[in-house]
Amino acid sequence: MSHKATHPPDTPLYPIREVSRLTGVNSVTLRAWERRYGLIRPQRTPKGHRLYAQDDITRVERILQWLNRGVPVSQVGDLLDQPEKVETPTPASGDWESQRQQLQATIEALNLPKLESLYYQSLSIYPVSVAINELWQPVILSLEAQWANAPDALVRRTLExxxxxxxxxxxxxxxxxxxxxxxxxxxxxxxxxxxxxxxxxxxxxxxxxxxxxxxxxxxxxxxxxxxxxxxxxxxxxxxxxxxxxxxxxxxxxxxxxxxxxxxxxxxxxxxxxxxxxxxxxxxxxxxxxxxxxxxxxxxxxxxxxx
Missing domain, CATH: 3.40.50.280 (Cobalamin-binding domain)
Structure with a gap:
């Protein structure tokens, strides 16, 4: 569901760098949430610069709350306009778990072009804390447990x-x-x-x-x-x-x-x-x-x- 920016003319507006500072979400991620998922829709200046109202900042904070509960970004849009007390859904099959499986398989296959794509994708769609907690840290733990039983120096050194x-x-x-x-x-x-x-x-x-x-x-x-x-x-x-x-x-x-x-x-x-x-x-x-x-x-x- 798209979020339309319809704010009164006298509403204070903030540039993207200020929103990033206030919320801790970098500008690349904010743009990805807008372009790929329609989660936020800031106003634009005549030159195309994004301007965010307080409602947009509150919406960003709600997106963060859902992500920090483990909800993938692809499911957040359907939750934003529901009541605050809605229960956290179980992540759909094929989302976080499939992302972890895909990342680990890519690492083990030494597919560096795809690894680069997954790396940039994870850090553009999610805040770094979420990308580490939900994707990179679990995959590193899984790999290290696997390497403890069957060392693979080539895969480890390539990833490092x-x-x-x-x-x-x-x-x-x-x-x-x-x-x-x-x-x-x-x-x-x-x-x-x-x-x-x-x-x-x-x-x-x-x-x-x-x-x-x-x-x-x-x-x-x-x-x-x-x-x-x-x-x-x-x-x-x-x-x-x-x-x-x-x-x-x-x-x-x-x-x-x-x-x-x-x-x-x-x-x-x-x-x-x-x-x-x-x-x-x-x-x-x-x-x-x-x-x-x-x-x-x-x-x-x-x-x-x-």
Whole structure:
């Protein structure tokens, strides 16, 4: 169902960059919701620039609410004009699950042109947090479980190279466009690749942080120098593995105490070792990457950065 923009002449109107700032939905996604799905219909200036009223912004927020409940964007249009108390529908067969199956099959087939298409499609249709939660994180978990029983170094390294390239380009331009705090992201020593840290970097960049990504493990004893020379406001470590007892219980707390910035941990390691993190100097942010990144801001406020 299309949403017609019929606002009184004196209604305050906002350009797309302001709507993106207010809602956290990037302009590419806002345009996709309009063009592909007719979910929003902003007014246009004589030169074709989009202008959004408060009703449009409220509608964007409702779209986000449905997406964050796991409803695919293809089903959201039918829900927007229903009563607020309508129950979340079960996603139609062939939507999220089929998207995951398609993405995983594409990765395993080493079909890079199709992988590139799926990557850009997922980040244009959905906010990054939804794309990671509903698509990329589940697929990475599925692949890593599969590789634990039947390692496939070629597929893993190909996926890592693809994401390193695509996310690296995104980080380069995003870092130039923001003045947010710099987050130093480092992979943990037992993780065989940077998939988790790459996803965390993508999420952090989308939340307005500048990101310095180290996708090969930098020894903990070198972190103080790295923080000083890169002018980092926080260190964030990630892993898809359990990591060793000595690393979790001794090395990390010791490293955290040598830093003058917060040290956080995210990724599967946060779930696998939840009970092992007993030192308050190490901030355990969880395995849900969008949620983990949302927890950075309070830590940075507490440390006086924000």
């Amino acid at each position: 190279a693809f994401l390193r390239s695509q996310i690296g380009i995104r980080l380069h331009y995003a870092n130039q466009a923001t003045r947010g705090p710099l987050i130093l992201l480092n992979v943990m020593p037992d993780d065989p690749g940077p998939l988790w840290i790459l996803m965390a970097a993508l999420m952090a960049s989308e939340q307005g942080y500048r990101v310095q990504l180290l996708d090969r493990n930098l020894p903990l004893e070198d972190l103080p120098q790295a923080v000083a020379r890169l002018h980092s406001s926080m260190v964030l470590l990630a892993s898809g593995q359990k990591e060793s007892d000595s690393y979790i219980r001794e090395a990390l707390p010791h490293a955290a105490k040598t830093l003058n910035v917060p040290l956080g941990v995210c990724g599967e390691v946060a779930r696998l070792r939840e009970q092992a993190f007993t030192d308050d100097s190490v901030h355990v942010l969880g395995d849900d990457l969008p949620q983990a990144i949302s927890r950075l801001r309070p830590l940075l406020r507490e440390s006086g950065v924000l």
